[in-house]
Amino acid sequence: MSVLEKLTSADAINLEDKYGAHNYHPLPVVLNRGEGVYVWDVEGKKYYDFLSAYSAVNQGHCHPKIVGAMVEQAQTLTLTSRAFYNDKLGVYEEYITKYFGFDKVLPMNTGAEAVETALKICRKWAYEKKGISENEAQIIVCDGNFHGRTTTIISFSNDENARKNFGPYTAGFIKIAYDDLDALEKAITSSKNIAGFLVEPIQGEAGVYVPSETYLAKAKALCEANNVLFIADEVQTGIARTGSLLAVCGNCTCENQCEKQSSYVSPDILILGKALSGGAYPVSAVLANDEIMNVIKPGQHGSTFGGNPIAAAVAMAAMDVVSEEHLAQNARRLGEIFRSELAQYIATSTIATLVRGKGLLNAIVINDTEDSDTAWNICMKLAENGLLAKPTHGNIIRFAPPLVMNEEQLLDCVSIIINTLKQFEK
Numbered sequence: 001m002s003v004l005e006k007l008t009s010a011d012a013i014n015l016e017d018k019y020g021a022h023n024y025h026p027l028p029v030v031l032n033r034g035e036g037v038y039v040w041d042v043e044g045k046k047y048y049d050f051l052s053a054y055s056a057v058n059q060g061h062c063h064p065k066i067v068g069a070m071v072e073q074a075q076t077l078t079l080t081s082r083a084f085y086n087d088k089l090g091v092y093e094e095y096i097t098k099y100f101g102f103d104k105v106l107p108m109n110t111g112a113e114a115v116e117t118a119l120k121i122c123r124k125w126a127y128e129k130k131g132i133s134e135n136e137a138q139i140i141v142c143d144g145n146f147h148g149r150t151t152t153i154i155s156f157s158n159d160e161n162a163r164k165n166f167g168p169y170t171a172g173f174i175k176i177a178y179d180d181l182d183a184l185e186k187a188i189t190s191s192k193n194i195a196g197f198l199v200e201p202i203q204g205e206a207g208v209y210v211p212s213e214t215y216l217a218k219a220k221a222l223c224e225a226n227n228v229l230f231i232a233d234e235v236q237t238g239i240a241r242t243g244s245l246l247a248v249c250g251n252c253t254c255e256n257q258c259e260k261q262s263s264y265v266s267p268d269i270l271i272l273g274k275a276l277s278g279g280a281y282p283v284s285a286v287l288a289n290d291e292i293m294n295v296i297k298p299g300q301h302g303s304t305f306g307g308n309p310i311a312a313a314v315a316m317a318a319m320d321v322v323s324e325e326h327l328a329q330n331a332r333r334l335g336e337i338f339r340s341e342l343a344q345y346i347a348t349s350t351i352a353t354l355v356r357g358k359g360l361l362n363a364i365v366i367n368d369t370e371d372s373d374t375a376w377n378i379c380m381k382l383a384e385n386g387l388l389a390k391p392t393h394g395n396i397i398r399f400a401p402p403l404v405m406n407e408e409q410l411l412d413c414v415s416i417i418i419n420t421l422k423q424f425e426k
């Protein structure tokens with residue numbers, strides 16, 4: 001079929017089915033336009049986007065400032081590779097390190113690449129600074145983690161779908177329960193070969209599990225006491241999503257440089273992706289201070305596209321939008337309204353049992369067995385009613401709209417969600 005002909009939803013779905021690998025199971029909605037909190041399908045139906053491309057589109061679809069920066073840079077210079085300098089990368093590196101309060105950044109493209117980069121830096125640090133014997137370093141990770149899809153990362157996943165028949169797996173990881181400080185202390189003190197602790201400040205893919213209030217601070221203290229690097233994967237939780245610039249900011253509401261706030265848990269290595277570009281372009285980053293980042297020397301790690309001029313321009317615009325439009329504060333305020341409205345409904349509901357989350361990263365738990373398709377059916381009905389969301393593991397529906405939403409839109413969405421749930425009450 002010619003790309004110039006107008007596709008129906010059925011055409012587009014058939015093409016993907018026939019010519020694309022079947023590595024996803026999308027809702028049968030075919031989108032062709034987005035603006036702010038809305039997307040439209042090819043038949044012209046308008047939806048609220050309550051997934052935001054897994055929290056990549058925090059700044060809203062096609063934000064004019066971000067698109068403007070991208071177009072301007074695309075017409076000027078797109079890629080030099082790191083074989084040469086370019087006039088955008090250094091400016092961006094200064095911008096992002098000051099924004100998040102670290103000495104240095106290592107730019108990559110996707111979240112999984114940034115996680116891989118953090119793991120490599122951690123191991124190298126362990127051998128060259130901590131003095132662990134070669135090939136002996138262990139990194140602690142959590143049950144239910146999601147850090148991406150590379151061979152090393154799926155090696156320490158619990159998700160059978162993500163792992164099965166992709167072995168042999170990468171060694172060097174110890175898995176412990178999430179939100180369990182005793183387990184962490186036991187693992188950290190079990191051996192002198194522990195190099196790092198990799199953790200999501202809120203487990204998003206697993207179903208939006210928010211750990212207990214003091215977990216991150218105490219975990220960081222345990223790491224510090226044992227000379228173990230605390231590595232925060234904020235690919236999904238970062239960049240204002242949870243009502244703070246980063247989820248490790250705790251309850252701090254300042255717009256950047258949160259390290260000055262008392263509630264801030266300072267990661268030794270910070271991993272960002274997704275909303276770092278507002279969804280316009282694949283941009284990820286690993287941030288750390290000199291004593292850690294300086295273990296990486298020329299030729300030891302890299303990426304052809306990492307740190308390209310478009311990525312640099314787009315990421316700066318995307319971070320500008322986060323501060324200029326006070327997205328963290330908005331996410332915090334709207335998140336409180338969202339949870340309180342839904343909790344009120346759920347109190348007498350038979351189909352939903354719980355709403356949880358932080359800022360605008362929330363989920364409801366559906367009252368059915370993990371293998372039932374109830375959450376999927378609810379999402380199909382939500383789409384029919386003009387709101388797009390996707391089930392995540394275990395009959396849980398994640399709700400993560402763009403952070404540029406206003407209160408009126410949010411209340412409209414709450415009523416769509418509640419009216420849809422009512423259609424499923426037993």
Ligand SMILES: *Cc1c(COP(=O)(O)O)cnc(C)c1O
Nearest residue numbers: 110111112146147148233235236
């Ligand atoms: C999405 C995600 C990743 C992987 O990012 P990709 O860009 O899909 O490779 C890693 N960690 C977390 C917490 C994520 O949510």
